[in-house]
Amino acid sequence: MDGDARINPYLTGNFAPVRTEDDFELEVVGEIPAGLRGALYRNGPNPQFEPRDPNHHWFSGDGMIHGFFVGDGKVSYRNRWVRTEKWNLEHAEGRSLFGTFGNPMTTDPEYIGRDTGGAANTNIVWHGGKLLALEEAHAPFAIDPDSLEPVGSVDLGGKVTAHPKFDPDTGEMVFFGYADAMMPLSPMVSYGVADKDGRLTRRETFEAPYSSMVHDFMVTRNHVLFPILPLTGSLERAMGGKPPFAWEPEKPALVGVMRRDEDTTKIRWFSTDACYVFHVMNAWEDGSKVVADVMKYDVAPLFPLADGRRGRQCGAYLVRWTFDLADASDTIREERLDDLAGEFPRYDERFTFEQNRHGWFAGQTTKPGDIRTNTVSHIDLKTGRRGDYIAPVGDGVGEPVFVHRSDDAPEGDGWVLAVAYRAAEDRSELLVFEAQDIAAGPVAVAKVPRRVPYGFHGNWVDGR
Template sequence: MDGEVRVNPYLSGNFAPVHSEDDYDLVVKGEIPKGLRGTLYRTGPNPQFEPRGEYHWFAGDGMIHAFHVEDGKVSYRNRYVRTPKWRLENEAGRALFGSFGNPMATDPSALGKDSGVGNTNIVHHAGRLLALEEGHMPFEMKPRTLDSKGYVEAYRGRTTAHPKIDPKTGEMVWFGYGIGEAPFGTGISYGVTDAAGEVVRRDDFQAPYSSMIHDFLVTENHALFPVLPLTGSLERAMGGLPAFAWEPDKGSHVAVMRRDADVASIRWFNAPPCYVFHPMNAWEEDGKILADVFRYDSAPLFPNADGSPGRKSAARMVRWTFDLAGNSDAIKEEAIDDLDGEFPRFDERYAGLAYRHGWYAADPTGAKTIKQNAIAHLDHATGKRQVYALSGGDMTSEPVFTPRSDTAEEGDGWLTAVVWRAAENRSDFLVFDALDVAKGPIGVAELPRRVPFGFHGNWVAD
């Protein structure tokens, strides 16, 4: 229709940015356990200005939302991640960069300048609070004030938004993709930061093609890098087509490497085309690696290589098995849950080890969207699943587990989540008994405004 205005769905509703940076003491309903002391940090995209060109949800400026819990009380603070991009645009009073730094949509004054946003994850390691996204180095923030400090230059290039912290050694294991002279390179970096915060390893190897590798898997002795057919192409972007697109003909490949070995020792395993944003956990057992991942038939939120819309696809949890002693490079796959979901979490004291309990945001409606309206707990030992369903159009963030103490049994602790209340257009901070999610939250802290839909968060104990 002539004159019709098309609204980007990722700039409206609870995807729309909030532009104020605030500090609130929250009203508490129910009981916030006295033993829960620390801060839930969350991050997500929050464009400072009206975006240029075709906006993608993954490309907005990062904003950190911190919920500090102490003595049954909850306070809230939010601040932008003031990256070089944020500062340059703030001085100009307008957006200068296209999504993912797309040169076709970038103002000439910003071409070749740093386009980092720090919008995907927020991790605490070795005394540093790091805002992460997969195209740039970690960006350090001050834990209590959320003041921006700047890039941690020791990483020497782009790194993942999903590092893994080894519960035995305290090392942070990470990777980077798209490494190379030109954008969308086929190089992958493998890196290690020791428990003291020193970067002690960064090695590169080549993937079969340029892929958006959002997350990876780490076990006690191995690292696994999934190269799945959501591809990146500068040539495609310069031709006006999608920079990232779904190309299933390229197949799925997973590199498996011993952590104590050279990248030259990598062995590649293969699977039919699929996409995984997030694994739950991976571990070793009887000469095999087992990995629980949320698998899509095709990559959601991205178009096909010719620019046509991708098809709707929801993720379900499956178990991948890599037989390290066998002759086959095929990945064995079996379904372990039949509920659509995303944002899996577990008791990370068991990271890379055999584990029992997992939690995730779920969608029992089968709508095949990224809007999750339930929180689920899965007991891998019994196969029993609990679900707490929201109502009235309310939506949840990723649920985050916190143990009751360092020595508590696996799963004994609390689950925290941020929920958007659709009817009131504001958000709440919820606390659950982690092993009794179905009974609903035991404590709720009410915000006077909303927290936009975001990506990941982590709990940092006092």
């Protein structure tokens, strides 16, 4: 690594990429539950080569899928890069070609403006019989669910961001794309729907009040909600050598609410104090109200101010936002639900569109605002009680993924899976918990003989 790379926090410690693709049978300590059979797929950034940009951002590394295949009490592991066109071009050249977020100022001049399928590095979902790797700014990329080898880009009419929602009534995938135009960092946002077989049935575009990084959104049975929060994008700023994305709290914090059976000209904008939300737990309707539980930051983390100065870091906390569609006020009502800083909220997705009682998230007990979360936490939203598994000092635990025990099991009855990093041994583990007894610790641990870098999102697919 050169001098810049050595001091970049996203290229050191367990953020640093691994350079090998491996297949391991894992040592299991404890007992894998007999009913747990399938695969946990997890996606995250893993640069193939040293980045061109001295200000390389964690969010821009090449996607790498880590697959944990579980059955008959055993666990095997496989990791592969997502071989998008970008990955293939750079692999052939033997070097990085593109700047962070495609920034033309740090992209090889020969490749400026070339759409290469992106990094596919943020989430991985199963829909329409395909395993899809997703990121912010490009089409989904399908991979083989067993070998993790590339299948290819999937055309859904343009960008599909990393957090689609799945309608349990229809099987539809509801999604959006931001900066959705030929011009990067534009205020254009699109809304789309793919049917249960993965066929595009709707796509329309509207102009948001300004260009914002819209990482996640909310969907209920009858409504869709678009957060336009002041983590702003600016091509002009980027071309002037300043950050492509930056925190501008003087801009309004807005959430647009639209009925799913109407078009984007009918969006109603609600407002709140300056804040940022990366992730939503769940959303539902309560009479004339739409309610959403989200992890809210008072200041957008991981990004600088518009002039390039470092921003203030803070933790995210689970809050409940209420939008009263029958009220003349367009102010979002807010209630904090818990006092532990955290990220990556999840729930039993069989209860999508319903008010869920049980939720899980990765918490941070020692340094609120540190993205290296160190707990798996279960919260009972009916009683307010929370149970935590706290990792040893220096270790990290990623997003918890819920797996139901059976199709007809009560809400929250099942297991939670999470990938942990063990700093003292510089390796990782797959942890398996009883979902409602997280504080008791894992019932089984599958040991990976090397580390799995910190990543983003994963999902469970039954029966693989």
